[in-house]
Amino acid sequence: MALVKLHTEFFRNLNFTEPVSFSPSFNLIYGGNGSGKTSILEAIGYLGLGRSFRVNRHQAVVQHGEHKLTVFGGLDHGFDDLQNRRSENPLAHRLGISRDVSRKETILRVDGESVRSLSSLAMHLPVSVIDPGVFDIVAGGPGKRRQFLDWAVFHVEPSFAAGWQQCQRVISQRNQTLRNGRMDESLLRIWDAQYATLSEQVSSARETTFEGFKRAFFSLVHKVDMSWADKLKLEFYPGWDTTQSLTDVLLRHREQEKRMGHTLYGPNRADIRIRFQGRPVAETFSRGQQKTLVILMKIAQSVVLNELGKQVSFLVDDINAELDESHRSMLAQKLQELGCQVFITSIEHPDPDVLWKGNPTPEYRMFHVEHGKLKEE
Numbered sequence: 001m002a003l004v005k006l007h008t009e010f011f012r013n014l015n016f017t018e019p020v021s022f023s024p025s026f027n028l029i030y031g032g033n034g035s036g037k038t039s040i041l042e043a044i045g046y047l048g049l050g051r052s053f054r055v056n057r058h059q060a061v062v063q064h065g066e067h068k069l070t071v072f073g074g075l076d077h078g079f080d081d082l083q084n085r086r087s088e089n090p091l092a093h094r095l096g097i098s099r100d101v102s103r104k105e106t107i108l109r110v111d112g113e114s115v116r117s118l119s120s121l122a123m124h125l126p127v128s129v130i131d132p133g134v135f136d137i138v139a140g141g142p143g144k145r146r147q148f149l150d151w152a153v154f155h156v157e158p159s160f161a162a163g164w165q166q167c168q169r170v171i172s173q174r175n176q177t178l179r180n181g182r183m184d185e186s187l188l189r190i191w192d193a194q195y196a197t198l199s200e201q202v203s204s205a206r207e208t209t210f211e212g213f214k215r216a217f218f219s220l221v222h223k224v225d226m227s228w229a230d231k232l233k234l235e236f237y238p239g240w241d242t243t244q245s246l247t248d249v250l251l252r253h254r255e256q257e258k259r260m261g262h263t264l265y266g267p268n269r270a271d272i273r274i275r276f277q278g279r280p281v282a283e284t285f286s287r288g289q290q291k292t293l294v295i296l297m298k299i300a301q302s303v304v305l306n307e308l309g310k311q312v313s314f315l316v317d318d319i320n321a322e323l324d325e326s327h328r329s330m331l332a333q334k335l336q337e338l339g340c341q342v343f344i345t346s347i348e349h350p351d352p353d354v355l356w357k358g359n360p361t362p363e364y365r366m367f368h369v370e371h372g373k374l375k376e377e
């Protein structure tokens, strides 16, 4: 699916008098500093992630002086009818999210019906963000890589979200018991048993998606002929040594966990280990190589979703600041080949000939943004 209509109320500085129509292919959005470019991507991301990709506090996103924001999106049928799209095509889905920060209330709608879970909304619009923070997938801690993997796992297997949430609740109960001075061993064993069962489910879903991702990644890396490809290793670490059962691992590390006061083994410690000649890429790759690696990882993720018939919408913020010309055209061309929907922001007026570097230019729409208003050119 692709997001072809967007309307917001009281979202950052955005000021739409009527819904904006986007291309299911490329959308190039330019405007000066502080005009509202990132806010547009953030609003799209709000529908696909149920939250801001920039900040954790919902309050920051609500327009100053207001207490409630709303974002509406219309999705079309996706790349199936990219070739013979008709303007009168009815929308495939209508998504809506309203957040009232003073009442701490969220209303989610899919096709006019209320839905309870964010995943029921987010499953319709897989959005992949490329902004300055994305490079932490390689340079940052395991949490960033878990988030990266879990996004794909969720879209491959939507029930994963509920299982992982349940597992996190058990971790939090278990942590409380571990922190309790007079620890109740029998209670802890009950949590351990529940935790182990849920952990197996979470890890198995992660591992299956990871294997698909790894295949897609190496096929892509070999196609673009990266010199480092043969010496690179990607490995999924589930969060404990799986030659033993998780309950055994937990029992053996009881004293250590009691001292630390929290759970040290299990899916909350999972990681994707990325090594070049046996050493972490964060230590061995140049900044440029790390950028290439992350972009290829992001593209490989969308290949996995493509294989399931899901179209990914890429949100690429301030493309010129983050990527040099060769990275920009590699990204643009691969996303075009995959039939992804793409939103690209830049400060200067973008030049499609530079972006596609002599290759056939895809269908695109160009927008200028000023004081939160978006105008098509």
Ligand SMILES: Nc1ncnc2c1ncn2[C@@H]1O[C@H](COP(=O)(O)OP(=O)(O)OP(=O)(O)O)[C@@H](O)[C@H]1O
Pocket (backbone or CB within 6 Å): 011, 012, 013, 031, 032, 033, 034, 035, 036, 037, 038, 039, 040, 059, 060, 061, 062, 063, 064, 347
């Ligand atoms: N909650 C809010 N309510 C109203 N305006 C806001 C809110 N949060 C941020 N702004 C303002 O919205 C404007 C747009 O911000 P945004 O980050 O989208 O700009 P941008 O076009 O991406 O800028 P840059 O090129 O500098 O990154 C800014 O002027 C910012 O101060």
